[in-house]
Amino acid sequence: MSKENYTKYVILGLLTTHCRSGYSMKKMIDTSLNYFWKVSYGQIYPTLKVLVDEGLAEMSDVVDDGNKREKKEYSITEKGQEELRDWLQRPIVSIPVEKNELLLKLFFSRNVEKDCSIEQLNSYLHLQKERLAVYQTIEKMIQSYSTGLEDERYWLITLDYGKRTTNAVIEWCEETIRMLSKN
Amino acid sequence: MSKENYTKYVILGLLTTHCRSGYSMKKMIDTSLNYFWKVSYGQIYPTLKVLVDEGLAEMSDVVDDGNKREKKEYSITEKGQEELRDWLQRPIVSIPVEKNELLLKLFFSRNVEKDCSIEQLNSYLHLQKERLAVYQTIEKMIQSYSTGLEDERYWLITLDYGKRTTNAVIEWCEETIRMLSKN
DNA sequence: ACATCCATGTAATGCGTTACATGATTGT
DNA sequence: ACAATCATGTAACGCATTACATGGATGT
Numbered sequence: 001m002s003k004e005n006y007t008k009y010v011i012l013g014l015l016t017t018h019c020r021s022g023y024s025m026k027k028m029i030d031t032s033l034n035y036f037w038k039v040s041y042g043q044i045y046p047t048l049k050v051l052v053d054e055g056l057a058e059m060s061d062v063v064d065d066g067n068k069r070e071k072k073e074y075s076i077t078e079k080g081q082e083e084l085r086d087w088l089q090r091p092i093v094s095i096p097v098e099k100n101e102l103l104l105k106l107f108f109s110r111n112v113e114k115d116c117s118i119e120q121l122n123s124y125l126h127l128q129k130e131r132l133a134v135y136q137t138i139e140k141m142i143q144s145y146s147t148g149l150e151d152e153r154y155w156l157i158t159l160d161y162g163k164r165t166t167n168a169v170i171e172w173c174e175e176t177i178r179m180l181s182k183n
Numbered sequence: 184m185s186k187e188n189y190t191k192y193v194i195l196g197l198l199t200t201h202c203r204s205g206y207s208m209k210k211m212i213d214t215s216l217n218y219f220w221k222v223s224y225g226q227i228y229p230t231l232k233v234l235v236d237e238g239l240a241e242m243s244d245v246v247d248d249g250n251k252r253e254k255k256e257y258s259i260t261e262k263g264q265e266e267l268r269d270w271l272q273r274p275i276v277s278i279p280v281e282k283n284e285l286l287l288k289l290f291f292s293r294n295v296e297k298d299c300s301i302e303q304l305n306s307y308l309h310l311q312k313e314r315l316a317v318y319q320t321i322e323k324m325i326q327s328y329s330t331g332l333e334d335e336r337y338w339l340i341t342l343d344y345g346k347r348t349t350n351a352v353i354e355w356c357e358e359t360i361r362m363l364s365k366n
Numbered sequence: 367a368c369a370t371c372c373a374t375g376t377a378a379t380g381c382g383t384t385a386c387a388t389g390a391t392t393g394t
Numbered sequence: 395a396c397a398a399t400c401a402t403g404t405a406a407c408g409c410a411t412t413a414c415a416t417g418g419a420t421g422t
Contacts, residue, residue, distance in 0.1 A: 005381080006287065013291035023401050033290065036283040040383060045403055069390050070402065081294070088288050088295045092303065095310050098281035100219040103341045104189065105271050107216065108196035110333040111264070112271045117337070120275065127278050150293040154300070158286045161355050168351035172344050188409080206373050223411060228375055252418050254373065 004087075007043045008051065012084040015057060015076035017151060022048055022072070032141050032155070035131065035162045048074060056080035118180050125173040128166055135163050187270075190226045191234065195267040198240060198259040200334060205231055205255070215324050215338070218314065218345045231257060239263035301363050308356040311349055318346050 010033075011025060019025045022044045029039050051057035057074050076084070102124050109117045142155045193216075194208060202208045205227045212222050234240035240257050259267070285307050292300045325338045 006282070006284070007381085009291075010287065013287070013294075016291060016294055021401075022403090033287075034280065036281065036286040038280045038282075041403075042383060042385095042405095043381080069400080071400085072402080084291065085294055088291060089299050091306055092284050092288075092310070095307075095314065096282065096284065097217065097221045098219065098283075099189070099221075099279065100281075100344075101189070101275050101279065103219040103344060104193065104196070104216075105275070106337050107341050108192075108199060108267065108271060109337045111196075111199055111268055116272050123274055124278075127275070131278065154289050154292045157359055158290050160359070161283075161286055161352070164351045164355045165348055168347045169344070172347045176340055176343070190409085204373075205375090224373095224375075225377095225411060225413095226409080252373075 005047075006037075007039055007047050008056075009084060009087050010037060010039055011044065011047055011051060012056060012076060012080050012087075015074060015080070016084065020073040020075065022074075032138055035134070035138075036158065051080065056083055114180060118177055121173050121177050121180070125170060125177070128170050128173065131166055132163070132170075135159060135166070138162075188230075189220075190222055190230045191239075192267060192270050193220065193222055194227065194230055194234060195239060195259060195263050195270075198257060198263070199267065203256040203258065205257075215321055218317070218321075219341065234263065239266055297363060301360055304356050304360050304363070308353060308360070311353050311356065314349050315346070315353075318342060318349070 010029070014025045014028060017028070019028050022041070025044055026039070026041060029037065048057065048059075052059050052074075055077060057076055057080050060073050060075070061070075102120060105120060106117060138159055139156075142152055142159065193212070197208045197211060200211070202211050205224070208227055209222070209224060212220065231240065231242075235242050235257075238260060240259055240263050243256050243258075244253075285303060288303060289300060321342055322339075325335055325342065
C-alpha cells in the first residue's frame, strides 16, 4: 500500500499530448494544470530518467546537426501507455486533504481582532478573483494546444471544476465579510 | 523566504482551545479540521518538543499520583501567544495548489474509455456526499467543544466553506456525468 | 480473556522545493 | 550589447508519512 508517485503519471500523461521535453512539460503544467497540480524541474528531469529506465518512455537525443543546443525529446512506449491506462482506471479511494491556510487561520481567529480576519478574507477574495481571470487564459491555451477533440473535451471539464469551485469560494468570501462587518 | 512550518502554528492554535496533549490534538484534527488540514503523530510529538525548546509552550508531566499512565499536558506561553497572533496577522500571499487526483486523471482521460471516466466521477460523487455527512458530525463537535462564543463563530465559518465548496463539486459531478452519459 | 481505546514516541523513507549551475538562442 | 527565453540538470534540505514499538486503562 505504498503511496503512489503521481509525478510519474503526470509525465506519462503529458507524453500523450504534444509535450516531448521536460521543459515543455513544465510550461504546460504551469499554464494549464496550475490550478490543480504543480511539478518542479527537480522532479521532472529525474522522473523522466526513471521512466526511461523502467521502459515506460524512450529518449532520442536530438542535436540538430550543427546545432549544439541540447534538447532531449521523449516519447511514451507501449508499456508506458499500459501503465498510464492502468492508473487512470484505478479508483480513487479517498479525497485528499487540501491544506488551506486561510481556513487554518480563521479557525484560530478568536486570538486576533475581527478586522484582521476581514482583512485576510478580503485579500483571499482578491486572489480568487485573479484566479478567475487565469481560467480565461487557460481556456485559450486549451483551444490552441489540444491534440484533438477528445483532449479538449476533458480539459474543459477540469476547467469547469475550477471555475465552479472558485465561484463558490468567492461567494463564501463575500458573504462572510458582510456577516463579520456588521456586528 | 523559507517555507513556513505550519505544524507549529496548528499546535499553537490548538493550545488556545481545550487541547492539552498531543493525543487530544490528533483527535481534534482528525475530527474537526480533517476537511482542510491533517497532521500525523510523527509531526505532533516532535513539534511539541520544539515548541517547548523555543519557549512557546510549557509542559507539565502529569502522573496522577499512583496512576502510572503517562500523560503530558502542555500549555501555551505568553511568547507562544505572540508568535501565534503574529502568524495569524501575516497576509496570505498566494493560493496554494490543491492537488486533485480526479482532475489529473480526467485531464488525461482521452486515453481511456468514456465509461471509465463516468465511473471515476460516480465514485468521487459518492465520496463527496459522504463528506457532507461528515460536516454534520463536525457541527455537533463544534457545539460540544467550543471554549466560548468566539471560537464557535469562526469554526462555523470554516465549516460553511467546506459545505459550499463540497456542494459546488457535487453539482459539477452530477452535471458532468449527465453530459458524458448522453453522447 | 480480549479488543479497543488512551497515550507517547522514533526511524526509515519518500516526496518535493529551493537554490544553484550552465549555456545556447532569440529578440530589441 | 543585453535581456529574456529556451533548455537541462544536481545537491541540500525540510516536511510528512508510514511503520514500528511500547504499555496502561476500559469495556464486554
